Amino acid sequence: MPGLVFLVLCLLCSGDVAVSHDELKNVAYGKYAFQSSECGVPGYSGSKAVNGLFTDLAHSGAEKTPFLVIDLGKNYVIQEIEVFARKRWERIAMWCTVDTVGRYVKIQITSGVSNVLTPAEVLVWGHL
Numbered sequence: 001m002p003g004l005v006f007l008v009l010c011l012l013c014s015g016d017v018a019v020s021h022d023e024l025k026n027v028a029y030g031k032y033a034f035q036s037s038e039c040g041v042p043g044y045s046g047s048k049a050v051n052g053l054f055t056d057l058a059h060s061g062a063e064k065t066p067f068l069v070i071d072l073g074k075n076y077v078i079q080e081i082e083v084f085a086r087k088r089w090e091r092i093a094m095w096c097t098v099d100t101v102g103r104y105v106k107i108q109i110t111s112g113v114s115n116v117l118t119p120a121e122v123l124v125w126g127h128l
């Protein structure tokens with residue numbers, strides 16, 4: 001995702017898994033996720049960003065500040081958030097401050113005039 005600025009918010013700073021970080025798990029896996037818009041082609045809904053597959057992706061429409069929100073279903077202690085782009089090796093990782101607890105994670109492009117948000121997968125590492 002070169003050239004794009006992402007803002008990841010741990011709202012009220014809060015799963016189930018794909019892979020494990022020792023005692024942490026990907027609490028975003030299979031959870032409800034929605035985008036600010038969709039690209040207009042079927043098959044690119046927000047749920048594609050939390051389905052455990054790096055081979056498909058969510059895809060917003062073109063807009064100034066597209067976003068994706070993941071509802072974790074309940075509060076979790078969150079340690080790290082990883083966003084993988086269309087190519088798996090392109091990754092942004094953000095670490096939350098200690099004792100960050102929340103239920104919603106929002107990823108948003110905050111600069112530029114017209115952008116599309118296309119995360120292949122978002123991993124939220126945390127625990128209850």
Ligand SMILES: [Ca+2]
Nearest residue numbers: 048053056120
């Ligand atoms: Ca995916």
